[in-house]
Amino acid sequence: MKLQQLNYLVAIADNNLSITKAAEKLYTSQPGISKQLRLLESELETKIFERNGKQLAGITELGEEVISRARKVLHEINHIKNITNLINDSDSGRFSIATTQTQAQYVLPKVFSSFHGRYPNLTIDLQQGTSEQILSQLQKQEVDFAIASGNIDLGANIVKIPCFQWDRTVLFPHDHPLGDLKKIQLEDLAKYPIVTYPFMGNAKQSSLTDAFKKENLEPNIVFTARDADVIKTYVRNGFGIGIVASMAFSPQKDRDLLGYSTKDILPRCTTWLAFNKNIFLKKYMKDFINDFAPHISSEQLSHYIHQDYTSSLQLMHEHESDKAEDKPLPMHQMWHI
Amino acid sequence: MKLQQLNYLVAIADNNLSITKAAEKLYTSQPGISKQLRLLESELETKIFERNGKQLAGITELGEEVISRARKVLHEINHIKNITNLINDSDSGRFSIATTQTQAQYVLPKVFSSFHGRYPNLTIDLQQGTSEQILSQLQKQEVDFAIASGNIDLGANIVKIPCFQWDRTVLFPHDHPLGDLKKIQLEDLAKYPIVTYPFMGNAKQSSLTDAFKKENLEPNIVFTARDADVIKTYVRNGFGIGIVASMAFSPQKDRDLLGYSTKDILPRCTTWLAFNKNIFLKKYMKDFINDFAPHISSEQLSHYIHQDYTSSLQLMHEHESDKAEDKPLPMHQMWHI
DNA sequence: TACGTTTACGCTAGCCGTAAGTATG
DNA sequence: CATACTTACGGCTAGCGTAAACGTA
Numbered sequence: 001m002k003l004q005q006l007n008y009l010v011a012i013a014d015n016n017l018s019i020t021k022a023a024e025k026l027y028t029s030q031p032g033i034s035k036q037l038r039l040l041e042s043e044l045e046t047k048i049f050e051r052n053g054k055q056l057a058g059i060t061e062l063g064e065e066v067i068s069r070a071r072k073v074l075h076e077i078n079h080i081k082n083i084t085n086l087i088n089d090s091d092s093g094r095f096s097i098a099t100t101q102t103q104a105q106y107v108l109p110k111v112f113s114s115f116h117g118r119y120p121n122l123t124i125d126l127q128q129g130t131s132e133q134i135l136s137q138l139q140k141q142e143v144d145f146a147i148a149s150g151n152i153d154l155g156a157n158i159v160k161i162p163c164f165q166w167d168r169t170v171l172f173p174h175d176h177p178l179g180d181l182k183k184i185q186l187e188d189l190a191k192y193p194i195v196t197y198p199f200m201g202n203a204k205q206s207s208l209t210d211a212f213k214k215e216n217l218e219p220n221i222v223f224t225a226r227d228a229d230v231i232k233t234y235v236r237n238g239f240g241i242g243i244v245a246s247m248a249f250s251p252q253k254d255r256d257l258l259g260y261s262t263k264d265i266l267p268r269c270t271t272w273l274a275f276n277k278n279i280f281l282k283k284y285m286k287d288f289i290n291d292f293a294p295h296i297s298s299e300q301l302s303h304y305i306h307q308d309y310t311s312s313l314q315l316m317h318e319h320e321s322d323k324a325e326d327k328p329l330p331m332h333q334m335w336h337i
Numbered sequence: 338m339k340l341q342q343l344n345y346l347v348a349i350a351d352n353n354l355s356i357t358k359a360a361e362k363l364y365t366s367q368p369g370i371s372k373q374l375r376l377l378e379s380e381l382e383t384k385i386f387e388r389n390g391k392q393l394a395g396i397t398e399l400g401e402e403v404i405s406r407a408r409k410v411l412h413e414i415n416h417i418k419n420i421t422n423l424i425n426d427s428d429s430g431r432f433s434i435a436t437t438q439t440q441a442q443y444v445l446p447k448v449f450s451s452f453h454g455r456y457p458n459l460t461i462d463l464q465q466g467t468s469e470q471i472l473s474q475l476q477k478q479e480v481d482f483a484i485a486s487g488n489i490d491l492g493a494n495i496v497k498i499p500c501f502q503w504d505r506t507v508l509f510p511h512d513h514p515l516g517d518l519k520k521i522q523l524e525d526l527a528k529y530p531i532v533t534y535p536f537m538g539n540a541k542q543s544s545l546t547d548a549f550k551k552e553n554l555e556p557n558i559v560f561t562a563r564d565a566d567v568i569k570t571y572v573r574n575g576f577g578i579g580i581v582a583s584m585a586f587s588p589q590k591d592r593d594l595l596g597y598s599t600k601d602i603l604p605r606c607t608t609w610l611a612f613n614k615n616i617f618l619k620k621y622m623k624d625f626i627n628d629f630a631p632h633i634s635s636e637q638l639s640h641y642i643h644q645d646y647t648s649s650l651q652l653m654h655e656h657e658s659d660k661a662e663d664k665p666l667p668m669h670q671m672w673h674i
Numbered sequence: 675t676a677c678g679t680t681t682a683c684g685c686t687a688g689c690c691g692t693a694a695g696t697a698t699g
Numbered sequence: 700c701a702t703a704c705t706t707a708c709g710g711c712t713a714g715c716g717t718a719a720a721c722g723t724a
Contacts, residue, residue, distance in 0.1 A: 001414060003340055004714085020678060029716050034679060036714080044421040045617040053723060054679045062424060069417045076410045077338060080403050084381040087399060280382040341689090357703060366691050371704060373689085391697060391704040 003077060005040040006070035008033045009048065013067050017049065017056040089283045092121035098134040099126065099147040101227045102197075103271065106247040108147070111291050119284050130226060131200050138274060144285065146274045147292075149245075150200050151207075159304050160274045163293035167263035168208075169249045171235050171242035178241065179258050186265050190217040193240030195231050198224035207267050208243065232257065245269070277305060340414060342377040343407035345370045346385065350404050354386065354393040426620045429458035435471040436463065436484040438564045439534075440608065443584040445484070448628050456621050467563065468537050475611060481622065483611045484629075486582075487537050488544075496641050497611045500630035504600040505545075506586045508572050508579035515578065516595050523602050527554040530577030532568050535561035544604050545580065569594065582606070614642060 008022065012033070015021035019037070023030040041048055048063035049056045059067065099108065104126055112124065127134075127143055131152060138146040138158060147163075154160050170189060172178050178188060190212060199206040212219045222240050225231050228248035235242035236256060243266075249259040273292060275281075281289075281301075289296060296304075345359065349370070352358035356374070360367040378385055385400035386393045396404065436445065441463055449461065464471075464480055468489060475483040475495060484500075491497050507526060509515050518525060527549060536543040549556045559577050562568050565585035572579035572594060579594075580603075586596040610629060612618075618626075618638075626633060633641075 001340065001418070002714095003338065018678080030678080031680070031682095031717090032715055035681090038680090041617075044418070045425050046421040047615060047617065051615065054721080055723080056679090062421065065420055066417050069413050069420075073410050073413045073417075076406050076413070080338070080406045080410075081381070083402055083406075084383040084399065088382050278384065278388065280379075280384065339689095355703080367703080368692085368705070368707095369690055372706090375705090376688095388704095389698085392702095393704085 001040065001043060002036070003073070005036045006073055008036050009040065009067055009070050010074060012037065012049070012056070013059065017058070019056065087282065088280065091119050091284060092123075094123045094125055095119075095145075095284060095288070096125040096127060096143040097145045097147060098129055098137045098143040100131070100134070100149070101128055101229075102245050102248050103147050103149075104128055105228065106245070107271070111288070115284075115288055115291050118287065122284055138276065141276055141279070144275060144279065145288070147271065148274075149269050149271045152200060154274055157277050158274050159277050160272050161289070161293060161296060161301070161304050162270050162272050163296075165268045165270050167246050167261050167268055168243050168266050169246040169259045169261050171232060171244060171249060171254070171257045171259055173236065173238070173256065174258055176241065176258070178260070184260050184265070186212060186215050186217055189241065189243075189265075190219055193220050193222040194243060195223040195225070195234045195240045196221060196243040197226060197228075197231070207269065211266050281305075338377065338380060339373070340410070342373045343410055345373050346377065346404055346407050347411065349374065349386070349393070350396065354395070356393065424619065425617065428456050428621060429460075431460045431462055432456075432482075432621060432625070433462040433464060433480040434482045434484060435466055435474045435480040437468070437471070437486070438465055438566075439582050439585050440484050440486075441465055442565065443582070444608070448625070452621075452625055452628050455624065459621055475613065478613055478616075481612060481616065482625070484608065485611075486606050486608045489537060491611055494614050495611050496614050497609050498626070498630060498633060498638070498641050499607050499609050500633075502605045502607050504583050504598050504605055505580050505603050506583045506596045506598050508569060508581060508586060508591070508594045508596055510573065510575070510593065511595055513578065513595070515597070521597050521599075521602070523549060523552050523554055526578065526580075526602075527556055530557050530559040531580060532560040532562070532571045532577045533558060533580040534563060534565075534568075544606065548603050618642075 007026070011022035011026055012019055015025060019033050020030050023033050026033070037048070044066070046062050046066070047060050048066055050058035050060060097108075108126070116122075116124065125143075127137060129137065131148055131150060134143075134146045134148050135152060135154065137143045138154070149166075170178070170184065172192075176192075178184055178192070181188060196208065199209075209219060220240075223231075223234050225234070228244045231242045231244050232248075232254060234240070242257075243262070246259075246261060249257070251259060273289065275285075286298070286301070289301060290298075345363070348359035348363055349356055352362060356370050357367050360370050363370070374385070381403070383399050383403070384397050385403055387395035387397060434445075445463070453459075453461065462480075464474060466474065468485055468487060471480075471483045471485050472489060472491065474480045475491070486503075507515070507521065509529075513529075515521060515525060515529070533545065536546075546556060557577075560568075560571050562571070565581045568579045568581050569585075569591065571577070580599070583596075583598060586594070588596060610626065612622075623635070623638070626638060627635075
C-alpha cells in the first residue's frame with residue numbers, strides 16, 4: 001500500500017468517481033490512477049468502488065470505510081509536512097551568528113537593516129570572537145552561522161560559502177611621509193612599523209606576510225588587534241601605519257587619517273559564511289544568505305550544501321584563483337571603499 | 338514521503354535508536370534504513386534524531402512530534418488492512434451457491450460435510466435452478482458461486498473453473514431387455530424411449546444427441562426432467578430407460594434399477610464452478626473451491642481469475658480436449674460410480 | 675461517435691542488498 | 700579493534716506517460 005494510492009483514492013472519491021477528473025486535479029495521467037486503484041483493490045482483496053461495466057458507479061460499504069481511513073492518514077501526513085514547514089518558515093526565535101568585529105561593525109549593519117525589518121520578531125544574536133572562538137562555537141553548534149575571513153580549514157561537516165572579497169587599506173596620519181607618495185609600493189610599507197589584525201591562531205604567517213616575503217621584504221608588525229577601531233587608535237597615536245579591511249575605513253568619519261587601498265599590492269581577502277552541514281536552513285537563514293551574498297543562487301546554495309568535503313575544497317580554491325587572477329567581479333561581490 | 342520511511346522511523350525509535358536493530362526487526366538491510374531516514378529528514382528539512390557523530394543519540398523535539406504522527410498513520414494503515422482482511426477471513430455470513438439438482442443432491446453433501454464443520458457460523462444458501470436461472474443469478478451477483486455442467490458461454494466477466502468429470506449411467510428395470518446384453522451400444526439405446534435431463538435453454542441438441550447423430554441414430558427422448566430422482570421414478574414406471582449422471586445412481590439405494598455406465602459410448606461431461614471475476618474470494622470461498630476441486634492449486638486459481646476471456650476460452654477448450662482424448666485423469670477429477 | 679476506462683509498452687527513478695569506507699569508544 | 704553508521708554501486712522492480720484498444724451511452 002502506497003500513500004499515492006490513498007491520495008488517488010480520495011481524489012477519485014472527491015471528483016464524482018471520475019478517474020479522469022482526479023487525474024487532471026493531480027496533474028498526472030489517467031491510466032496511472034486507474035492502475036494504482038486496481039493494485040490497491042487487489043492488494044486489499046476488496047472492491048472499493050462499485051462498477052458499472054468499466055465506469056465507477058458508487059462506493060462500496062467497505063470502500064467508504066477505507067476512504068475515510070485514507071483521509072485520516074493523508075491528514076496526518078499533511079500535518080507532518082506542515083509542522084516541519086512551520087519550523088522552517090518560522091519568523092521568530094533566535095538567530096545566532098558568530099563573527100569578527102570588522103564584519104559586525106562595518107558589514108553586517110547594512111545587511112541587517114533590511115533583514116530585521118522583514119523579521120521583526122527574530123532575535124539576532126551576534127557573537128563576537130576570535131577566529132578560533134568562532135570556529136569552536138560553530139562546531140559545537142552554539143551558533144547557527146559563522147562569518148569570517150581567512151583560509152581556515154573548517155572540516156568536512158561545515159559548509160563554507162565565499163560571500164564577497166575585499167582589499168585592505170593602509171592608514172596613516174595626514175603628516176605621514178607615505179602621504180607624499182604618488183604610488184605606494186610594498187617596500188614603502190616595509191619601512192614603517194605596522195599595526196594590523198593578528199594572524200590566525202598563533203601562526204607566524206598570513207597572506208599579508210606572504211606578500212611581503214614574496215618581494216623579500218620583512219614587515220615590521222608592532223601591534224595587532226582584532227578591532228579595527230583599536231588599530232586606528234594606535235595609528236592615531238603614532239605607533240605605526242595601519243592595515244585594516246577597506247570597509248573599516250571611511251574617509252568621512254576618519255578624517256584625521258589618510259587611506260590608501262592596497263588592491264594593487266596586497267592580495268584580496270575573501271569573507272565567507274559557514275554553517276553546519278547537518279542543520280536545515282530555515283527560511284530566514286536562506287533570506288539572510290541571500291541578503292549577505294546575493295550572487296549565490298538557491299541552486300548554488302544547495303550545491304554547496306550537498307557536495308562533499310573534497311569538492312568543496314576545490315571550489316574554495318577556484319574562488320581563490322579568482323582572486324589571484326584579479327578578474328573583474330560583479331559589483332556586489334566587491335567591497336568598494 | 339513514503340509509508341516505509343515512517344515505518345523505518347518508528348522502528349528506529351522503538352529499538353533504542355539503533356538502525357541496525359531496526360533493520361534486523363524488519364528483515365531488511367541496515368544501509369537501506371539509514372538512507373531512507375536521511376531522505377525523509379532532508380525532505381522534511383528537519384533533523385528528527387540528534388546525532389553524536391554518526392550514531393543516533395536522541396530524538397529531536399520536532400522528531401517526537403513527527404514520530405507520534407507517524408505512529409498514528411501506521412495505525413490507520415493497519416486498520417485499513419485489518420478491516421479488509423477481517424472481511425476476507427470472516428467465517429460467518431451468507432455463502433450462496435446456485436446449482437442444479439443433481440449437484441445439490443448427489444455431489445455437494447459430501448463436500449459440505451467437512452466444510453460446514455469448519456465454518457459452523459456460515460449460512461450456506463443453496464439456490465437450485467435451471468441453467469438459465471443459475472447463469473442469470475450469477476450475472477446479477479445474486480449468488481456468489483454457480484456450479485453446473487454443460488458448455489454454457491458465461492461471458493468475459495465470469496471465471497469458470499472445470500472441477501471434475503463424470504459419465505452418464507443408463508438406468509432400466511431388472512426385467513428390461515437391455516439387462517440381457519453383455520455390452521450395450523448406442524444403437525441399443527436408440528431402440529428404447531429415453532428419459533433424461535432437458536437440454537440447455539430450448540436447444541434441440543446437446544452432447545448427448547450429438548453422440549447419437551454421429552452414428553446416424555435418432556434417440557427417442559420422451560421425457561426430460563431436471564431432477565434425477567424424477568427421472569428414476571419415470572424409469573421405474575416404465576416410461577423408458579433413464580440416462581442420468583453416474584453420481585445420481587447408487588446400486589445400493591436404487592436396487593430396483595440396473596445401471597450401466599456409458600463411459601465407452603457417450604462423451605464425458607464436465608462440472609464447473611463459476612463466479613464473477615470482480616468479486617474477491619473470501620477465505621471460506623477459497624476453502625470451498627479447494628474442497629470441491631482439490632486438484633486446483635491456489636496458483637492455478639489465481640491464474641484462472643486473472644486471465645482474460647479469450648485465453649479462458651482456450652483453457653476451457655483444452656479441458657474439453659482432455660475429455661475428447663479420454664486421457665486418464667487423477668482420481669479426484671473423476672467421479673466413480 | 676464520443677467519452678471514459680483499461681491494456682500495452684518503454685523509460686526512468688528509486689529501492690534494496692552487498693561490499694567497502696569511516697568514525698567512535 | 701570492534702561496532703555502528705555512511706557511502707558506493709549494481710540489479711531490479713515499480714511507477715509514469717504515451718498510445719492504442721475497449722466498452723458504453
